[in-house]
Amino acid sequence: MESSSLLTVVLVGAFLWISAIHADSKDDGKVLCTCENDKGTCVNGTCKGDICFYSWVRGHEERGCFSKVYYMEQCFSKVDRLFMHCCKEYLCNTFTTPPPNINGDPTTTPPELSRPELWITLSLLLLITTASMCGLVLFLRFRRAHGLRNDVHGDRDVTMLKVPDGDDPTYGDIFDEFCTSGSGTGLPYLVQRTMARQISLVQCVGKGRYGEVWRGTWMGESVAVKIFSSRDEQSWFRETEIYNTVQLRHDNILGFIASDMTSKNSSTQLWLVTHFHELGSLYDFLQYSSLEPESCLRMCLSVACGLVHLHTEIVSSQEKPAIAHRDLKSRNILVKRNGQCCIADLGLAVIHSQSHDYLDVGNNPRVGTKRYMAPEVLDETIRMDVFESYKQTDIWALGLVFWEISRRTIVNGIVEEYCPPFFDMVPLDPSFEEMKKVVCVDQHKPSLHNRLHSHPILSAIAKIMKECWYQSPPARLTALRVRKTLSKLDHDSDFSTEKLKSDI
Known part of the structure; x- marks a missing residue:
């Protein structure tokens, strides 16, 4: 970690030196x-x-x-x-x-460089290359030693996230041309600045308190354009800031393309351009679709994978701080064609870096969705200065999302209609006080249908839900523990299916 920090200082210093020349x-x-x-x-x-x-x-x-x-x-x-x-x-x-x-x-x-400047620049580039190689070797040796210690001392909530291959067929050609593998910062700055003039808005596919989402076309491909209302300007700034400063390219995080500000009908519009997923949000998908247990498992696993990537700090030459979502719900999760999900809407996100010792909660006056708020948020006992507190509220909401998915899963020929969490305890648009009474005072949890306990996959997911809903935040599972449990369940399910086929 020290070598990585030293390398960062060298690179920043060299860049400022080159900039100073000009x-x-x-x-x-x-x-x-x-x-x-x-x-x-x-x-x-x-x-x-x-x-x-x-x-x-x-x-x-x-x-x-x-x-x-x-x-x-x-x-x-x-x-x-x-x-x-x-x-x-x-x-x-x-x-x-x-x-x-x-x-x-x-x-x-x-601008043309004079010969002395050229030689100075080339020398600096050679110095930077040498320092980068040394830093990389030291970093890899540290990581390997750290990994071996984890293997010896048991399972810990630390993960080395794989670099996504970015093989989304809809945007593969675009991102092969403009983005390096693993980057979460979208298109180059100059291209982002002209995006609004290049996109044709085709159809409005969603509306909410934030504004509207449109399907647009750009370079012959469909893209999603989230147009923020003027009163939610801070959410646009926050999402733009996060996508442009951290490495968020991951299969289960909504793919970012560009952010732009444009003028329409004498008013300013704030655009966030992302991948387009025609199946819509998980909330919309569950209205008209039912699932088999295996599909339910893989959908839940994909959400957990996305949350693990957000919650995990990556210390490397391209650092990623840990991020807590703070508004995780089925409306902020999109369904991909392969049946997996990706997490969207980072307008309320909190950023934390343990290696640099900072916590950035932003200055967005908007609050999360009351129906999905954890008890400590509703009774205002949450530790606002502790990052773990925000992660624990995400876990509470993750359990509620799993509950929504499991209701629409067929077991023994039975499936329930879609309903939001606590649908039988609070009205359609509950107040803060109504949710506080149900969740904090009465300590109710969403009810689980008996059919879930008759299937091994759904029974395991139901157990995870209960462990996400502990009143005490530290007692809840971590996102990494949820992901590991579901991954093992997925592996065992695949093995059982293959064994069944071989027996036949």
Whole structure:
């Protein structure tokens, strides 16, 4: 872990040094640039920044300025059909135009470096490469030793998450072109800034207190466009911040493509563009679909896998802090074509890094969904300064989601109609006090149908639910323990099925 931190410091320091080489030499470090865009950042056709730029993306021209911290990301972009010119002189981007071959090979034109700067940059790159290799070797040796200690001392709630292969057939071509494997930060910044102009909205597929979700088309593919209402601006900022700063690419987390701000009908719209799943939310899916026990198990397992990935801090060269969802429910889980699920809506998420010793709860005034609130949230005894407290509330909600799925699972020819948790105890839109009385005062739990105990898979899932609903938060299961139990159940189920086939 120390070598990883040292490597991070070296990389950041080297990047700032390279950026400083290209910084403006004037007293305020800023240069006046021509500004032509629809983001509302221009003042009388100009702006001041460290770097002036002219960009041409698929026929759309834009001029403006940006901070030197974005120099490497923007001036050296390799996006197809993008021309990018960066300079640092007074109004130097005023008369820039794309070269004649812009419709052919990708072309980028960063500012030319003088020979001393070139040699300094090359030397720094060599230093960074050497430091990276040393840091990687030390990190892998540490991980291996740490893993061996875990094997010796027994099962612990620590996991090395696998890097997802990102093989979603709908978006494979797009992400092969624009995103590196394992990245959770969507498309390059410049492409994200033009997304709203490239997407055609086709059909509204959902509405809620946050705004609307539309199916749109981009580059011939379907995408989901979540348009936030102005009163939920903080949720858009929070989701954008989380997706752009942590490694969230995982099969069971909704895939992020871009975030953009656009103007429609003289008003500002906040867009979050993600993968599109035509089966909709788990809540919608359970209204019209029933499941076999094996499908129920794999659906529950996929939700648990997604929650484990959120809850787990990954310490590496590309770090991921631990994240608590805080609004886990069937409406915030989407169903994929393969029958698995992915978790969405991170607008209320809490971020924690043990290695860097920080807890970021955000400043969103919105609260979670009352029906899914844990007892300590309802009676306001939750420890707001302890990250584990937020994870434990996610586990309470996870048990309720499992309950919703199990109701729609056929056992002995019996299946129940869909109902939300506590449907028989509180009204359709319960108040905070009504939920508090049921969950905290009366300590009720959702009822479990007798048929669940007659099937080994459903009986095991019912046991997990009960262990997610302990009144005492520390007594509840962890997401990792839920996932391991369901994984073993899934393995045993596969083995039993294969054995049955061989006997036949």
